[in-house]
Each structure stands twice: as structure tokens, then as C-alpha cells.
Amino acid sequence: MTDDSLDLDDSALAEHPTVYAVGSFSGHTALISGGAGGIGRASAWLLGRLGARVILAGRDPGKLDAAVAAMRGRGLDATSHTVDIREPDSVSALFERLDQERTTPDLLVNSAGGQFPQPAIDFSEKGWNTVVNTNLNGTWRMMQAAARRWRDQSKPGAIVNIVVVTQQGLYGVAHTVAARAGVIALSENLAVEWAPLKIRVNCIAPGAIETPGWRVYKPEQRETYARSNPMMRAGQAWEIAEACAYLGGAAADFVTGETLHVAGGSQLWGETWTIPRPGYFKS
Numbered sequence: 001m002t003d004d005s006l007d008l009d010d011s012a013l014a015e016h017p018t019v020y021a022v023g024s025f026s027g028h029t030a031l032i033s034g035g036a037g038g039i040g041r042a043s044a045w046l047l048g049r050l051g052a053r054v055i056l057a058g059r060d061p062g063k064l065d066a067a068v069a070a071m072r073g074r075g076l077d078a079t080s081h082t083v084d085i086r087e088p089d090s091v092s093a094l095f096e097r098l099d100q101e102r103t104t105p106d107l108l109v110n111s112a113g114g115q116f117p118q119p120a121i122d123f124s125e126k127g128w129n130t131v132v133n134t135n136l137n138g139t140w141r142m143m144q145a146a147a148r149r150w151r152d153q154s155k156p157g158a159i160v161n162i163v164v165v166t167q168q169g170l171y172g173v174a175h176t177v178a179a180r181a182g183v184i185a186l187s188e189n190l191a192v193e194w195a196p197l198k199i200r201v202n203c204i205a206p207g208a209i210e211t212p213g214w215r216v217y218k219p220e221q222r223e224t225y226a227r228s229n230p231m232m233r234a235g236q237a238w239e240i241a242e243a244c245a246y247l248g249g250a251a252a253d254f255v256t257g258e259t260l261h262v263a264g265g266s267q268l269w270g271e272t273w274t275i276p277r278p279g280y281f282k283s
């Protein structure tokens, strides 16, 4: 697997078959953080094709512009805004821009996130804080900003947080496992606290999904990912997008506080070593 082969193909995303009915998201607006990344972009394409107005958010304006241009080229209603979810002021500014446009998303997909592989014993203070600030604090900031709009406008809302498999099998990224376990616990708690506001909060835990985000891992580690689950293959971003359409849409109206593993069973069996597997574990 080369670095180039990790890039998603917009023309494939424009035509990939889906189980969902065209129009099932008509009249809905979806805000997707990390919308120009792998999972976020696939989710934006799917929701857009199902009729949603999609707003992509991320740090890199070039990546956002390219993704939006590809979607608009196929007639989808797509726009973008820059945001750095690590910065509270940046998240506030994003939502203030949406307020000025009189736009309130119905669905928030938090796909912005990431980490670097390193043995935990070597984490620096800054490295740990960066990953926790991105994945736990950044996700929380987006959730709170959206929920305040829904509360103030008496509108229902749905949140889908993209996390990682936390209970077993993912090693070399302990900072992100800790941060995402926090997001899952937070989501379960808010599913109750925000139920009176008609806000549903769910998570998707992807297994190994081939995306540009994999470039952060060495090729020799990536080569092991397809054997890290009982189904003996890597997943595709589209498979996460379809889960997103389920949890974010009407089919999941009675589902909240759930974490859906789309991971080929890796939450039950298998190991993903993002750093070299210590000889200690070799048979």
C-alpha cells in the first residue's frame, strides 16, 4: 500500500452504492468537522447525496476548497469553513459565522481528530496535551456550541462523534485511547442530560479504515492493519459514512448514548500495533 493509494477518489464517492434512499436527508444541514479528511469527506459525500446541505470544517483551506468543489461539481449543496478545534476562540468564531448566515446544523459529525504513534512512556507533556486537547476538548467544544444553538432555538439535534476502539487491541496511541474513552463517557452522560433538549449523542468507533490519516503510521505497521480484526481486512471510509447516516438520521431516532463499532470485530479480537510490536508478545 503506497501513500498515494490512501487518498480518497471523489468520483468513486460520488457514485458508491448506498443502502439509503435519495432524499432521506432533504431539508437537513450537516456540519462535519474533519470534513476534508478521509472519513469526514466520505460522510459529507454520502449525506450530501442523500439531500443534506453539508458544511465541511477543518484547518486546511486548500483541502476544504477541493472537497467542496468536487461535491458542487456533482450538484451537491456543499460549503466550508476553517476551524481549529484545539482553539476555543476558533470554534466560537465558526459558530458565530454560522449564526450570521442563519444556519443551524441539524446534525454535527465530529470527525476532526488524530494522534501520532509513540510508546506512551516517551510521551512529552506537549504531545499528550495536544492529543487530548484535539480529541477530547475539541470534540467537547463543538458539541457544546451546537447544543447551545439547539437549546436556544428549541430545535432537536443529533451528534455523531467518531472515536477509536478503546476497550482492547489498539496500542502505541494511549493518549488518543484515553481521550476517546473520555468522549464515549461524555457522550453517554450527555445522552441523558441533553435528552430533554431532544439532542441525541452517539459515537462510532472505526477499526482500521484506509484513509490519508494513515500516513502518520510507518508502512510496516500499516501492513499489519488488515489482519487486526476477525474479518481480516481493512475497512473503507464509506463504511463509516453509512454508519454516520444511520446514527445521524431518522432510522436512529430512538438511539442515543450508543457506541457503534464499525471495526470488523476488532473490539473483540485482534491487535493493532501502531508502533513495532514488542518482542515480548511474539510467540
Ligand SMILES: CCC/C=C/C(=O)SCCNC(=O)CCNC(=O)[C@H](O)C(C)(C)COP(=O)([O-])OP(=O)([O-])OC[C@H]1O[C@@H](n2cnc3c(N)ncnc32)[C@H](O)[C@@H]1OP(=O)([O-])[O-]
Binding pocket: 113, 114, 115, 116, 117, 118, 124, 126, 127, 128, 130, 131, 134, 164, 207, 208, 209, 211, 212, 213, 214, 216, 225, 272, 274
Ligand atoms: C488503524 C490504526 C488506528 C488509526 C487511527 C486513526 O485515527 S488514523 C487517522 C487519524 N488522522 C491523524 O492522526 C492525522 C494526523 N495526526 C496529526 O495531525 C497529529 O498527530 C496531531 C494530532 C498531533 C496534530 O498534529 P499537528 O501537526 O497539528 O500538531 P503539532 O505539530 O503542533 O504537534 C504538537 C505536538 O505533538 C507532538 N507530536 C506531534 N507529532 C509527533 C510525533 N510524530 N512524535 C512525537 N511527538 C509528536 C509534539 O510534542 C508536538 O510539538 P513539538 O514537539 O513539535 O513542538
Ligand SMILES: NC(=O)C1=CN([C@@H]2O[C@H](COP(=O)(O)OP(=O)(O)OC[C@H]3O[C@@H](n4cnc5c(N)ncnc54)[C@H](OP(=O)(O)O)[C@@H]3O)[C@@H](O)[C@H]2O)C=CC1
Binding pocket: 033, 034, 035, 036, 037, 038, 039, 040, 057, 058, 059, 060, 061, 063, 083, 084, 085, 086, 111, 112, 113, 114, 115, 134, 138, 162, 163, 164, 165, 205, 206, 207, 208, 209, 210, 211, 212, 213, 214
Ligand atoms: N482511519 C482510521 O483507521 C481510523 C480513524 N479514526 C478517527 O476517525 C477520525 C477521522 O480520521 P480519518 O478521516 O481517518 O483521518 P484524516 O487525517 O484523513 O482526517 C482527519 C481530519 O481531522 C482534521 N483535523 C485534525 N485536527 C484538527 C483540528 N485541530 N481542527 C480541525 N480539524 C482538524 C484534519 O483536517 P485538516 O487537515 O484540515 O486540519 C483532517 O481532515 C479521526 O478522529 C480518527 O482518529 C478512528 C479509528 C480508525
